[in-house]
Amino acid sequence: MPRVSAAPAQKTERRSALEQRIMLRIDGEYITTDPGKTILEVARETGIDIPTLCAVPGLTSVGACRLCLIEVKGNQRLLPACTVKVEGGMVVSTRSERLDKYRRMILELLFTERNHVCAVCVSSGACELQDLATQLGVTHAPFEFRNPNLPVDASHERFIEDPNRCILCTRCVRICREVEGANTWEVGGRGINSNIIADLAEPWGGSLSCTSCGKCVQICPTGALAVKGRATGEMTKRAWNVTDLNRMRGART
Amino acid sequence: MSKTRLATIWLDGCSGCHMSLLDTDERLLDLVAKADIVYSPIVDTKEFPENVDVTLVEGAISSDEDLEKIIEVRSKTRVLIAFGDCGVSGNVPAMRNPHGPSPILRRVYIENADVQQQVPGEVVPALLDRVRPIQDVVPVDLHLPGCPPSANLIYDALTELLNGKAVDLAGRFRFG
Numbered sequence A: 001m002p003r004v005s006a007a008p009a010q011k012t013e014r015r016s017a018l019e020q021r022i023m024l025r026i027d028g029e030y031i032t033t034d035p036g037k038t039i040l041e042v043a044r045e046t047g048i049d050i051p052t053l054c055a056v057p058g059l060t061s062v063g064a065c066r067l068c069l070i071e072v073k074g075n076q077r078l079l080p081a082c083t084v085k086v087e088g089g090m091v092v093s094t095r096s097e098r099l100d101k102y103r104r105m106i107l108e109l110l111f112t113e114r115n116h117v118c119a120v121c122v123s124s125g126a127c128e129l130q131d132l133a134t135q136l137g138v139t140h141a142p143f144e145f146r147n148p149n150l151p152v153d154a155s156h157e158r159f160i161e162d163p164n165r166c167i168l169c170t171r172c173v174r175i176c177r178e179v180e181g182a183n184t185w186e187v188g189g190r191g192i193n194s195n196i197i198a199d200l201a202e203p204w205g206g207s208l209s210c211t212s213c214g215k216c217v218q219i220c221p222t223g224a225l226a227v228k229g230r231a232t233g234e235m236t237k238r239a240w241n242v243t244d245l246n247r248m249r250g251a252r253t
Numbered sequence B: 001m002s003k004t005r006l007a008t009i010w011l012d013g014c015s016g017c018h019m020s021l022l023d024t025d026e027r028l029l030d031l032v033a034k035a036d037i038v039y040s041p042i043v044d045t046k047e048f049p050e051n052v053d054v055t056l057v058e059g060a061i062s063s064d065e066d067l068e069k070i071i072e073v074r075s076k077t078r079v080l081i082a083f084g085d086c087g088v089s090g091n092v093p094a095m096r097n098p099h100g101p102s103p104i105l106r107r108v109y110i111e112n113a114d115v116q117q118q119v120p121g122e123v124v125p126a127l128l129d130r131v132r133p134i135q136d137v138v139p140v141d142l143h144l145p146g147c148p149p150s151a152n153l154i155y156d157a158l159t160e161l162l163n164g165k166a167v168d169l170a171g172r173f174r175f176g
């Protein structure tokens, strides 16, 4: 009899959903949440800010930038909050002298790896790297500046790609693949020679897969992808439209 | 208590940081109430003096002359401040680093010159192979970023320093 059997099933479902809730601590705060979320998601829901550069709500997290490193009690290693899922009983700290030191060092390495000249950059004033340096007090970099010689790709009709400002966060790669479905961008090369490439390392302007939608430009946290013709400080981004796009498509954000 | 001996010097920069210092306007009077400016492009002293308490160094290290100067300044200064993005990171002058000095010299003195097409060998200081931030050459005690650092930031940081406070710039500066 369907009516009789349906009722207990519903009850079990509800009970198991409650049983599944897990409890953990972040920065001393007790938090009850659902499993399956990342530490970053839960921290943000609780109003705890963890610095990030590569994570974008709505895109797959890849743990590329390591800015979101956190400490979990009982684990000697630092873990990226954007990819590690919450577990019951976890004790997480998002701030410590050790974390501060490493987060600053990551920014110092990013600044010395390519050529960041904020004074003449299209994205100055609207750049997540520049903002994080301010926020974390990175006033200089104690490493030697590499000053590599990297050619700018200005072949696209409307956009410009400047690898001198790229931090290899792969946001462009992921938004192009996961939201636009064009798969134009990839990471080419190895190690320090890694770079963002269009199609099979061809000029972006000649790309057959690129739809010129501009999502990569909007999501890029720095001045590496910009609208053509913008002068210093003229490029502002609408990075978070990806969240809205995904919400419209009914995806989990 | 004797007044702080303050110096400022301009290496490979555009003088913008010094302009921003002057932009502190009437607050300059507060600064000179606490400090004597013993050497600067804006005072008439030829030799960098001994026994300087604080020196603001604008600009990157780009030529053999910059190199000599910064070594002298360091040896005579207690607190050396990298003043602005060029001194902090190389900034705009370091944009020649991926290419080296020769293509730049060729472009400026030969390709773009209408008369006397030659790279100067005298009077103008010889360029170093690489433009370097100050801390690459000598130890720096405080980095004051910005292109230029804002007048408010300069005033606040200097005042804190002159009052013997630790200067924490987190949240207060911006590159560029």
Ligand code: SF4
Residues within 6 Å of the ligand: A115, A116, A117, A118, A119, A121, A122, A123, A124, A125, A127, A128, A129, A130, A165, A222, A223, A224, B175, B176
């Ligand atoms: S991308 Fe950001 S950090 Fe890099 S030069 Fe441009 S504004 Fe500065």
Ligand code: SF4
Residues within 6 Å of the ligand: A165, A166, A167, A168, A169, A170, A171, A172, A173, A196, A216, A219, A220, A221, A222, A224, A225
């Ligand atoms: S181009 Fe922009 S979005 Fe793409 S990897 Fe570089 S910094 Fe990230």
Ligand code: FES
Residues within 6 Å of the ligand: A051, A052, A053, A054, A055, A062, A063, A064, A065, A066, A067, A068, A069, A080, A081, A082, A083
């Ligand atoms: S935000 Fe987690 S690694 Fe970049």
